[in-house]
Amino acid sequence: MSGLVITLIVLAVLAGLVAVLYNGLVAKRQMAENGWSDIDVQLKRRADLIPNIVDTVKAYAKHEKQLFIEVTEKRNLALAAGEDPKARGFAESQLSQGAGKLLAIAEDYPELKASQNFLDLQNELSETENKIEMARRFYNGAVRELNTAIESVPTNFIAGPFGFRQRDYFEIDPVDAAMPHVEFGS
Numbered sequence: 001m002s003g004l005v006i007t008l009i010v011l012a013v014l015a016g017l018v019a020v021l022y023n024g025l026v027a028k029r030q031m032a033e034n035g036w037s038d039i040d041v042q043l044k045r046r047a048d049l050i051p052n053i054v055d056t057v058k059a060y061a062k063h064e065k066q067l068f069i070e071v072t073e074k075r076n077l078a079l080a081a082g083e084d085p086k087a088r089g090f091a092e093s094q095l096s097q098g099a100g101k102l103l104a105i106a107e108d109y110p111e112l113k114a115s116q117n118f119l120d121l122q123n124e125l126s127e128t129e130n131k132i133e134m135a136r137r138f139y140n141g142a143v144r145e146l147n148t149a150i151e152s153v154p155t156n157f158i159a160g161p162f163g164f165r166q167r168d169y170f171e172i173d174p175v176d177a178a179m180p181h182v183e184f185g186s
Contacts, residue, residue, distance in 0.1 A: 035139030
């Protein structure tokens with residue numbers, strides 16, 4: 001075999017390796033983007049539930065006006081936080097605190113605790129919080145795989161030149177992430 005043929009074979013193998021590594025990075029990036037999309041859907045669902053909960057609680061707890069304003073403002077900030085996982089995580093933590101306070105005041109209003117509409121909203125919010133947690137875990141797992149690939153040899157040689165960058169994890173402060181447990185049954 002001539003030197004030219006060997007060189008062409010080596011170049012073809014290297015090109016194939018680059019293609020395989022590049023496609024692996026693309027797949028990991030797509031998983032992370034899919035995970036973020038799932039989080040975004042659930043956070044928007046929660047944000048859509050908040051006004052209904054506020055309206056329901058308002059009917060029973062008229063003197064809690066400042067809390068209603070605070071929760072509404074935190075909801076708007078969370079919606080405006082955008083695609084940055086760190087900023088969004090902070091804003092969502094703040095919203096969780098406000099929503100938790102809102103749900104906690106139901107303990108002071110027996111009629112509210114007995115309201116089927118409020119119970120349904122509270123259950124929907126609880127289900128949404130569980131879905132947010134599952135979506136967050138999926139996203140963070142996808143980000144971990146992407147970030148690991150970007151830092152690992154040999155994909156790190158491909159990642160930089162092709163514009164693959166590490167992503168931030170989506171974290172909600174653990175103290176804020178858990179909605180307070182409020183018993184609404186009799």
